[in-house]
Amino acid sequence: MMAAIEKSDDLSQLYTLIHIVARSRPAGAERLLQRHLGFADDPQVAALALHTLGVQWGCFGEVYEFTIAALNGLDWDPIGDVQDAAITVAGEFLRERSDCGLLERLITLTLDADKWTAVHRFNALARALGASQQDLAGLSARVDEWSRDAIETRALERLDRECS
Template sequence: MMKINLSELLKRAQWGKISDAELSEVVRMISLERGADLYTLIQILGRAGSPKYRKIVEPFLNNVGDAQLSALAVKVLCWSWGLSQEYKGDLVRFLNGVDWDVDGYVKLQTIGTVGEYLRENSDVELLELIYGIFLNEEERPLIRSAAYFALCRSEKLEWKDIPSASRLVNFSTEIDMQVIERVERKLGRRLH
């Protein structure tokens, strides 16, 4: 068993500068579900690994007792490794909400991931779900704000052209109606 410094390895993983032996040790530690920080191990794998490791990350899409690990699995599989189409069923499930994601970590990550996916791909079902979350006034403001950002990203707006994601959107003054109208046209909706 190799001794590894996870924080140092995470930094190097971002630049693809970890050895095959180190990556193998990360995979081994994740599969044994051991290690001081399973979250960091999955982050390392997400940055330095490839879709060939998807079977290692997939189990975390289910209720593993930590919704943050499930959210990270969505990020790694669908955003980092570009497998959104392959995991569309999971994305739909998470956008609809799962009872074990009580704080909304998985839903929030999924909304952002789908927004980025829709920048380059057309998927009416996913767009409809994001739009529905945006419209749902009973949804938490943080989740609705994330849905608005995802709609903007799906319409190819750059982050600099969207209200800061570090705060909630003011739904009465900060909504770009041109974005909403373009989304509604794509969905075949009647405009306001």
């Protein structure tokens, strides 16, 4: 499997192979996926590698610098697939750690979201604040402790508490 990924020049096959590796996590897979983080030929491959390492496997240290770069946007990611994965990774990272710069960037991206990106970004920010996946089911239609206004307020309070 790992050799097939190394040799693959078929982008659709590569994406499928990385999905399989994401589920099976064979030895050496972290290094292989790290090499695909900057895969400019297909941002979806890079996004999948980032999501797998940062969210599924919790290898935050290995993807931290790339996540920061992707949050700021990459020239070769015109649709924002990699940035979206970075937003998700940032939310999960911040569930377990404090990082003022990362939190501030996630808040800014969330508050600047348009109607196409708002739900995803508010979900990531809510995850950073401790929301479970169950808490977020139907987030866009609910008004409660995980409403958009409440998420914004809690995020700004956390930023003030941890970073002032």
